[in-house]
Amino acid sequence: MLIASNAPLSLSQANTRAGQPPVHIAAVATAYPPHCFTQREALTAAGRIFGHAPELMERMASAYGNAGVQTRYSCVPLAWYGAPHGWPERARLYEKHALALLTEAGNKALMTAGVPAKDVAATVTVSSTGISTPSLDSLLQGPLGLSPSTQRLPVFGLGCAGGAIGLARASAMARAMPGRWILFLCVELCGLTFRAGDDSKQNIIATAIFGDGAAAVLLRAGGTDEGRASRARVHAWSEHTWPETRDIMGWRVEDDGLGVIFSRSIPQLVRTKLRPVTDAFLRDCGLAQEDLAGLIVHPGGEKVLEALEGAYGLAPGGLVHARAVLAERGNMSAVTVLAVLERTLAAGDKGPHLMTALGPGFSAAACLLDLG
Numbered sequence: 001m002l003i004a005s006n007a008p009l010s011l012s013q014a015n016t017r018a019g020q021p022p023v024h025i026a027a028v029a030t031a032y033p034p035h036c037f038t039q040r041e042a043l044t045a046a047g048r049i050f051g052h053a054p055e056l057m058e059r060m061a062s063a064y065g066n067a068g069v070q071t072r073y074s075c076v077p078l079a080w081y082g083a084p085h086g087w088p089e090r091a092r093l094y095e096k097h098a099l100a101l102l103t104e105a106g107n108k109a110l111m112t113a114g115v116p117a118k119d120v121a122a123t124v125t126v127s128s129t130g131i132s133t134p135s136l137d138s139l140l141q142g143p144l145g146l147s148p149s150t151q152r153l154p155v156f157g158l159g160c161a162g163g164a165i166g167l168a169r170a171s172a173m174a175r176a177m178p179g180r181w182i183l184f185l186c187v188e189l190c191g192l193t194f195r196a197g198d199d200s201k202q203n204i205i206a207t208a209i210f211g212d213g214a215a216a217v218l219l220r221a222g223g224t225d226e227g228r229a230s231r232a233r234v235h236a237w238s239e240h241t242w243p244e245t246r247d248i249m250g251w252r253v254e255d256d257g258l259g260v261i262f263s264r265s266i267p268q269l270v271r272t273k274l275r276p277v278t279d280a281f282l283r284d285c286g287l288a289q290e291d292l293a294g295l296i297v298h299p300g301g302e303k304v305l306e307a308l309e310g311a312y313g314l315a316p317g318g319l320v321h322a323r324a325v326l327a328e329r330g331n332m333s334a335v336t337v338l339a340v341l342e343r344t345l346a347a348g349d350k351g352p353h354l355m356t357a358l359g360p361g362f363s364a365a366a367c368l369l370d371l372g
């Protein structure tokens with residue numbers, strides 16, 4: 001990780017939002033579905049599914065060993081992936097399992113902080129791997145015990161950037177409602193988007209990296225006991241969308257589901273374009289890269305991690321927590337960076353950290369956090 005400078009640093013002074021209080025994170029929790037499979041099991045299953053194209057699988061097999069993933073969790077058993085599935089089935093599975101995982105993660109966060117669900121003033125719910133109307137947040141009112149007056153903000157389409165952007169939206173809502181609890185919820189069921197009839201390289205790569213999971217973050221700005229259970233503080237956030245990059249990452253709407261889009265140019269974009277954007281954000285906050293104690297990043301995959309380490313001048317393997325989450329859980333889209341945050345907090349890391357994630361747009365999201 002990065003080493004903070006010896007100079008004393010006050011993030012409250014560095015915060016460019018004059019007069020704006022930090023947003024206190026009281027709890028971060030994750031939840032995972034019951035089915036777990038190894039990378040070898042995933043490769044074996046992919047070999048069966050794409051057995052009609054042996055030359056393609058032979059060329060793509062190395063992707064499983066080079067992805068940085070060892071195990072992943074799925075809301076459906078491995079056998080499910082070998083059969084065709086339409087929109088109605090995918091939608092039913094998405095709603096069922098998303099609600100179960102969000103309920104588990106949300107309850108964990110509330111219990112950890114000792115906050116009754118009825119005290120939650122608003123929710124921000126991020127997901128891009130399924131569609132539900134009424135939205136997931138309204139369906140969680142009963143399972144979580146939320147008040148009927150809880151304000152709701154469902155957000156779709158942020159992709160892998162959704163963890164960082166969602167945290168920023170929840171933090172902005174917390175500042176707009178000082179002293180009130182905000183529950184940020186995030187769920188991605190990436191496996192449900194897999195289409196067995198799609199022989200594209202992107203679809204096969206997706207089987208090598210994607211997993212399912214959910215996360216919840218409970219936060220608040222202000223309050224008489226605001227620092228009592230503060231695990232971390234969110235001080236500032238920003239976004240940057242590069243022009244004419246819509247084809248870099250996203251979904252195609254197909255007859256039988258969502259078709260994955262991601263470009264092989266992503267690692268190069270990370271290596272050459274991300275650092276100037278986050279350096280500018282830090283300058284706006286009165287900081288430099290050297291003032292940080294560490295990075296909390298969405299890992300994407302092994303090549304993206306290598307690009308991130310190169311861009312930020314870290315030794316190979318330096319993004320320890322991000323690599324561990326990728327290895328144990330895979331790429332869970334928006335949930336992943338929140339799992340990295342949870343792991344970073346559990347490790348006892350302290351000080352100023354930069355959270356970054358990239359997603360459709362093509363966009364970069366950044367949050368400035370102070371841990372400990």
